[in-house]
Amino acid sequence: MKATSYKPGQVIFKNGDPADGLYIVSDGQVGLYFPTNMSANQPDITLEKPAIFGEMGVIDNQLRMATARAFTDVTVIFVSRKEFEQRLEGADMVVRGVLGILSERLRDMQRKKIKNS
Amino acid sequence: MKATSYKPGQVIFKNGDPADGLYIVSDGQVGLYFPTNMSANQPDITLEKPAIFGEMGVIDNQLRMATARAFTDVTVIFVSRKEFEQRLEGADMVVRGVLGILSERLRDMQRKKIKNS
DSSP: OEEEEETTEEEEEEEBBBBOOEEEEEESEEEEOOOTOOOOSSOSSSTTTOOOOHHHHHHHHOOOOSEEEEESEEEEEEEEEHHHHHHHTTTTTHHHHHHHHHHHHHHHHHHHHHHHH | OOOEEEEEEEEEOOOTTOOOOEEEEEEEEEEEEEETOOOSOSEEEEETTTTSSSSHHHTTTOOOEEEEEEESEEEEEEEEEEHHHHHTTSSSSSHHHHHHHHHHHHHHHHHHHHOOO
């Protein structure tokens, strides 16, 4: 885990970037901007401590689906994909199993949503 | 955790029952029947070891949304809600956080799906 600070407006990751880890908001507000968002000023979602973001790319091994930018002065904690996988390996069998099911189901639902839209 | 065996056709839980825990298939096949399924013979989903089922009710604190019946001779391991919560409390902070996000997102998507259908 590694803490990094960003100034308002600074990009944490961009839509389309490879997903190399997930982030935990430690201080300040992070804005998430979906590709459909044409306003660079108003985020679609604002996250505060202790929110986690960027986890779907790690679970799914997909590219980032949104852009994350510091909305205020922020500090975020980065957990690399490798570190997350190690934490998962060390986790309780039942907890790990349930996490696996939930992410699978989420993937299915998102696939269907994309299909139907 | 408690292992229980069921004979083919025996009900493990019924649609509408309170969700007091989750199950892990240890041996044999379990059939899940959604309320829309009028045929008592053909399950909507068949599960084998090491599948987990009945976890949504535990996470969501909702009633069972399907009926689970032994399809063959089966042995399942029951993990009570309380035990699952204890396992979760003992889990790594990041893993627990990600599990929390996934279940929240799944709830949201299911709510929207119900709204739109």
